[in-house]
Amino acid sequence: MKHLTLSRLAIVLALAAGVASLTFGDYDRAEAKLSTFYAQVEKADFIDARKSIGEAVRLWPSNGRYYSWRGYAASQELPSQCPARGASLDAKTLDEVRQAAADYRRALELNGRDAVAHHNLAWLNHLLGKDQEARREWEQAVAIDPGTAIYHLSLGFFLEETGDSDGAKRQYIAAVELTPVILDSPFFARFRGRFPGWAEGVVQEATADTEGRLKAGDDPILKARLGKLCLYFGDLQRARELLESAAKDLPNLPMVWFNLGEVRRLQENREEAWACYQKAEFLDASLAGPTLRMGEMYRQAGQPTPAVECLRSAAQKWAHVKPVTAGHNTRLYGGVPQPIDDLLPTTLVWFTTGCQASEAYTALARLFPDNKLYASRSATCESLPAPHSGMRSE
Amino acid sequence: MSRRLAERIELQSKRLQPQQKAGAQPSPGHLHDKGSTARSLILAGLPVLAAVAYYSTAAVLILLAGVLFLAAAFSPAAKALPRPLDWGVLMVLLYEIPSLWLSRFPANGVASARIVCAAVLFYFAFRVASSMLEKMLLVSVLVGIGGLALTWIAVTRFDGQFHAMQTAGFSNVVAFRARLIVPGPRWVLGEWFTLVLSTLPFAFAVTVWCWLERRRAFAAVAAVVPIFIIAALLLPCSRAVFWSIVVFVVAAAGMSAAYRVFRGKTTVLLATVVLAVAGAVLLTENAIYPGVAGAYLLRQSSQVRSTEGRLTIWKRSAEIFKLAPVWGVGSGNTPLFLASSADQEETTGFASRTYSLPLQVLTEKGAIGAALYLSVLILAGWEAHRKLRNPKISPQMKGLTCCLVAGVAAVLFRELTYSSLLEHAATAMLFTMSLALLAAGETA
Numbered sequence: 111m112k113h114l115t116l117s118r119l120a121i122v123l124a125l126a127a128g129v130a131s132l133t134f135g136d137y138d139r140a141e142a143k144l145s146t147f148y149a150q151v152e153k154a155d156f157i158d159a160r161k162s163i164g165e166a167v168r169l170w171p172s173n174g175r176y177y178s179w180r181g182y183a184a185s186q187e188l189p190s191q192c193p194a195r196g197a198s199l200d201a202k203t204l205d206e207v208r209q210a211a212a213d214y215r216r217a218l219e220l221n222g223r224d225a226v227a228h229h230n231l232a233w234l235n236h237l238l239g240k241d242q243e244a245r246r247e248w249e250q251a252v253a254i255d256p257g258t259a260i261y262h263l264s265l266g267f268f269l270e271e272t273g274d275s276d277g278a279k280r281q282y283i284a285a286v287e288l289t290p291v292i293l294d295s296p297f298f299a300r301f302r303g304r305f306p307g308w309a310e311g312v313v314q315e316a317t318a319d320t321e322g323r324l325k326a327g328d329d330p331i332l333k334a335r336l337g338k339l340c341l342y343f344g345d346l347q348r349a350r351e352l353l354e355s356a357a358k359d360l361p362n363l364p365m366v367w368f369n370l371g372e373v374r375r376l377q378e379n380r381e382e383a384w385a386c387y388q389k390a391e392f393l394d395a396s397l398a399g400p401t402l403r404m405g406e407m408y409r410q411a412g413q414p415t416p417a418v419e420c421l422r423s424a425a426q427k428w429a430h431v432k433p434v435t436a437g438h439n440t441r442l443y444g445g446v447p448q449p450i451d452d453l454l455p456t457t458l459v460w461f462t463t464g465c466q467a468s469e470a471y472t473a474l475a476r477l478f479p480d481n482k483l484y485a486s487r488s489a490t491c492e493s494l495p496a497p498h499s500g501m502r503s504e
Numbered sequence: 505m506s507r508r509l510a511e512r513i514e515l516q517s518k519r520l521q522p523q524q525k526a527g528a529q530p531s532p533g534h535l536h537d538k539g540s541t542a543r544s545l546i547l548a549g550l551p552v553l554a555a556v557a558y559y560s561t562a563a564v565l566i567l568l569a570g571v572l573f574l575a576a577a578f579s580p581a582a583k584a585l586p587r588p589l590d591w592g593v594l595m596v597l598l599y600e601i602p603s604l605w606l607s608r609f610p611a612n613g614v615a616s617a618r619i620v621c622a623a624v625l626f627y628f629a630f631r632v633a634s635s636m637l638e639k640m641l642l643v644s645v646l647v648g649i650g651g652l653a654l655t656w657i658a659v660t661r662f663d664g665q666f667h668a669m670q671t672a673g674f675s676n677v678v679a680f681r682a683r684l685i686v687p688g689p690r691w692v693l694g695e696w697f698t699l700v701l702s703t704l705p706f707a708f709a710v711t712v713w714c715w716l717e718r719r720r721a722f723a724a725v726a727a728v729v730p731i732f733i734i735a736a737l738l739l740p741c742s743r744a745v746f747w748s749i750v751v752f753v754v755a756a757a758g759m760s761a762a763y764r765v766f767r768g769k770t771t772v773l774l775a776t777v778v779l780a781v782a783g784a785v786l787l788t789e790n791a792i793y794p795g796v797a798g799a800y801l802l803r804q805s806s807q808v809r810s811t812e813g814r815l816t817i818w819k820r821s822a823e824i825f826k827l828a829p830v831w832g833v834g835s836g837n838t839p840l841f842l843a844s845s846a847d848q849e850e851t852t853g854f855a856s857r858t859y860s861l862p863l864q865v866l867t868e869k870g871a872i873g874a875a876l877y878l879s880v881l882i883l884a885g886w887e888a889h890r891k892l893r894n895p896k897i898s899p900q901m902k903g904l905t906c907c908l909v910a911g912v913a914a915v916l917f918r919e920l921t922y923s924s925l926l927e928h929a930a931t932a933m934l935f936t937m938s939l940a941l942l943a944a945g946e947t948a
Contacts (some may be wrong), residue, residue: 116584119594120576127569127625134565134618135799162704221609223840255843257854330805359805362679385673392672434854441856442839444615 130437138177140169145446147179156186157440174220175443178227181213182452185234190457191495192236196215199237207237225255226435229264230454233497236268244268256433259289260453263297264497271498279312286316290338291365294464296491313342314334330359334366341369349373364393368400382406398427398466406473414477421477425470425487431460455497465491537864549741564929565618568625575632587941589883590631593936596876597624600835603869616835616868616926623932630940637901640941641713644706644904647934648729651703656737658696662739666793677795679806681741695924695931697737697745698915702934704733704752705911712903737783741799743807748918753778756910763892765902814859816919817842821858824867832870835926861919864926880939884912887943908938 131257143166150159160183167176193199199207214231217224232247247264255261266281277334282301286292293313302309324332337352353370356363371386384407387400405420434450451459467490475484586594600617607613634640665684666677674680707729713722737745757775760766766774790797798804824841827833833841839856858864866874888909892902915925915935925931 114586116590116631117576119586119590120572121633122574123594123597123625123628124569124576127565127572127621130621131565131569134614137614170611174609175611220611221840223609223837223844225843253844257843323931330809360679360809361674361676361807362683371839389672389674392668392674438843438854438856441854443612444836 112406122333128209136169137173140166141320141445143169144176144179147380148182148446148449151183156183158344159183159491167393172220174217174224174227175439177213177217177220178230178452179226181210181230181234184210184213185230185454186456188237188455189292190455190497192233192498194499198239202237204406207234208224210234211238223254225258226452228254229261230452231456232264232268241268241272245272255438256284257288258438259285259292260433260435260458260462261287263292264458267496267498275308279308279315282312283315283319286312286339287319287335290316290335290342291464292462293338295462296460296465296494297462297496299491300496313339317343330356330363333359334369336361337366337373338369341373346373346377350377362393364390364397364400367393367459368397371400375403383407396427396430396432398470399422399464401427402466402470402473405470409477410471418474421470421474423464425474428460428466428470431459431463455495457494458497460491461494461496465494467491530610565622565625568622568629572625572629573662577628587883587887587943589880589887590628592876592880592883593624593627593939596880597621599869599873599876603647603831603835603873606723606828606831606908608828608829608837609840610834612837612840613835619926619929619932622929623805626933629934631939631943633819634941635946637676637898637904640901640904641710643937644713647703647937648707648710651700651707651733652729654696654700654703655732658700659739660734662793664882671759675795676804677793678741678799678804681799681806682742695922697740697742698918698922698924698931699928699934700733700736701745701748701915701918702911702931702938704737704749704914705756705907705938706711707733708752708756708911709904709907712907713900716900716903731781731785734782735789736787739789739793739796741796743800744918746800746920748914749782750779750891751908751917752914754780755912755913756906759906759909760903761893763902763906765892765906767898809934813853813855817855817859817862820855821860821863821867825863828870830870832866832868832873835868838864838867857923861923861925862917864923881912881916884942885909890921891942905942908942912942 143162147159147162147166150156150162160180163176163180163183166173167180170176184481188203188206188210189199198204201253211231213235214227214234217227218231221227226254228247229251232244232251234310235241235244235247245265245268248261248268251261252265257405261286262281266278266285269275269281270278281404292298298309317336320332320336320339323329324336333352333434334356339355340349350370350373353373356366357370359391360366367386369392371383371390374380374383374386384404386408387403390397390400391404402424405417405424408420411457432449433451435452435479436450439452440447453459468488471484471487475481475488571793597620600613600620604613604617623837630643634643662684667678669675669677669680669684707726711723711726711730714720714726724801734749737749753775756770760774761768761771765771786797786800799807820842821838824833824838827841838858842855842858858867862874865877869877888905891897891905912935925935
């Protein structure tokens with residue numbers, strides 16, 4: 111041991127680190143490919159995106175996340191709506207589904223804690239007609255991340271389709287309690303259209319649960335949620351009190367300000383509504399809702415130029431809406447921030463979040479009556495496909 | 505050729521003659537000087553490498569390996585045997601191999617392994633290249649300047665965000681503390697507070713050195729740097745950072761008094777002055793940005809929620825520790841388990857970290873890993889104690905040691921309620937640099 115001086119130890123360490131850094135270099139190149147993949151998916155260049163993610167898998171074959179992305183890239187051409195029971199997919203689609211499902215299975219072998227991978231594999235299994243496996247995967251996604259509403263909704267859709275009304279109701283209630291903005295989504299609009307009583311029951315139970323929890327202790331988040339639920343029921347006075355209280359305690363929540371703006375707008379207090387929308391937009395510039403409302407207010411005030419700017423911006427923001435899972439995954443896995451959607455079917459996020467596209471394009475169509483594009487997009491939200499054929503509004 | 509120039513050349517050739525006679529065989533001293541110069545250059549380059557670490561940990565690994573190799577090769581006089589702390593740090597690095605192997609999802613641990621690797625290489629580079637007080641002082645000056653640069657960015661960022669916040673109609677600074685400085689400019693990675701806090705002991709050490717050298721005017725000028733750093737640390741309304749500053753001052757003063765670096769009365773006076781200056785800085789900041797002082801004097805809703813959220817996450821982290829108590833679930837794996845343990849009744853939100861370094865180490869690296877990390881801290885404390893009670897060590901070196909120990913204590917105190925030290929190479933490297941300087945030997 112006397113020969114092992116600090117210098118010699120350092121030399122050995124330097125040589126070992128030099129060798130190790132070569133492996134790390136491969137990982138860095140793989141991450142760079144993932145970054146390229148994100149950019150390509152954002153531009154809808156799926157052919158090149160598949161090549162990039164394939165290269166990332168080659169460079170870092172033990173990274174489960176890359177398999178998930180390869181599966182996601184392979185799923186881009188798949189139908190956004192599962193065909194009716196008994197109807198089969200064509201051979202090419204079946205092949206793509208199997209390929210994507212294999213990637214997701216490999217991803218889960220490497221990392222069984224990825225809720226998005228479980229969720230998407232469930233959808234692919236459902237497309238293949240493997241409903242038992244699908245249910246198990248959706249339940250896994252909910253178990254791994256019970257705080258994310260979209261997993262509850264997906265499981266609920268499936269249960270509704272299979273006729274498990276009670277199970278579906280439980281999932282819808284959980285989702286609405288966690289994220290009441292679902293009430294503004296195309297899903298809920300159609301759900302209410304198909305089953306008005308059931309939909310009211312879901313909101314009432316979610317409201318009762320939230321009120322019960324709020325009695326147990328003062329919590330601004332619960333107040334904010336309850337405020338949104340009161341807004342849904344048209345109890346503007348109570349909604350205002352709850353939202354103002356939440357905003358006083360936690361003034362950094364953009365949706366609280368947006369909902370407070372909605373209350374003030376419905377109470378026809380335009381000035382206060384405008385101030386609330388401005389605050390919401392300042393806190394989260396990616397929100398389409400406040401921009402849409404500001405555009406409408408400009409239009410009503412006879413200011414077409416800023417109105418057009420806001421309405422176009424609102425439509426663009428809606429088109430680029432990201433699921434909450436994107437932010438979660440950025441924090442879970444580190445590396446390049448995830449700028450894209452990761453859930454299947456590819457229209458799921460639009461279907462389950464507030465949809466401002468129809469209102470924005472309708473307003474734009476009024477400003478530009480000759481523009482056929484705006485007119486054709488005026489029913490964007492209404493034309494979004496439901497994930498399951500059994501959920502279609504007839 | 506002018507006469508004066510001819511005389512000068514003749515004088516120079518006379519000066520060179522004795523060296524040229526002995527020049528056929530360079531003396532060991534000459535060799536040592538060459539090695540020492542090379543080590544000085546390498547040492548000065550190390551903080552630059554820390555800056556490179558902002559961009560890419562992978563790139564910095566190969567650079568660090570090269571620098572370490574050169575530093576070790578250029579030290580003919582460095583026959584010193586490794587100290588127990590060196591072995592402790594090496595064990596922490598070696599533990600990354602089984603930790604990655606046994607990890608639930610190894611890909612998530614690669615970033616952490618890379619950071620630990622960079623930090624340990626950085627540690628050994630300092631161990632090999634730094635022994636003299638002057639070199640350590642040079643490093644302290646460079647890190648202090650780095651801290652000042654970060655401070656400038658932080659303050660300008662805060663100012664811009666504060667005014668944007670006011671324009672948007674908001675006035676509650678505390679509720680917006682998360683977005684007033686963070687995220688910083690894209691090129692500044694790592695956790696802001698830990699990064700800036702890590703530079704504080706180095707900036708402080710320069711002032712202490714000037715004071716002990718009886719260069720009071722220089723000390724007064726040098727004190728501007730730590731004051732600015734403290735100003736930046738007080739702005740973001742983080743109570744843990746505020747108390748870390750207090751811990752730093754109290755620990756530095758306590759050690760200086762205990763090991764008689766300063767007289768007891770002088771120590772109390774200096775500590776009082778520092779805390780008074782910090783108080784004055786806070787009051788000034790509050791006058792410019794109303795509400796900043798309120799973060800430390802009152803308890804606002806966002807702070808209550810922050811505390812409650814942490815307590816909930818800590819309880820959940822304890823459950824994760826039970827899953828793999830010996831080896832841990834693996835670096836970077838805790839977040840994968842935190843979501844599933846959330847009670848749907850909670851409104852804490854999505855948790856992607858344990859918000860406590862000790863809990864992070866326990867859950868991710870298990871009891872064995874935690875014992876290794878703890879042993880490194882104990883050995884570093886022992887090195888500091890050994891140095892501080894050695895009468896042959898200069899007071900200036902003792903002053904630097906007190907600052908470094910206080911800095912380590914302050915960062916660890918902040919990390920009790922956060923877990924950022926092992927998240928980025930820059931913060932980990934600054935931390936191991938402090939440990940390396942504690943282990944470095946120097947006699948007066």
